Amino acid sequence: MDGKNRQEIKSGMSVSVVQKQDQKTNKLTEGIVQDILTKSASHPHGIKVRLTSGIVGRVKKINN
Incomplete structure (x- = not known):
């Protein structure tokens, strides 16, 4: 899972x-x-998300 699929x-x-x-x-x-x-x-290039900290970026890795 590399974060390219929503x-x-x-x-x-x-x-x-x-x-x-x-x-x-x-x-x-x-x-x-x-x-x-x-x-x-x-x-x-990865799905764009907003983190709870307010940072916006594209997902490169899903952590377990």
């Missing part, structure tokens, strides 16, 4: 996201999903 991501899940300003360095930020912002079923 159905894999649910509110309350622990994920690692890359923020817009970190895309070149691919620095990951961990957090809990609050809202799913991508409306389509999938996205090649």
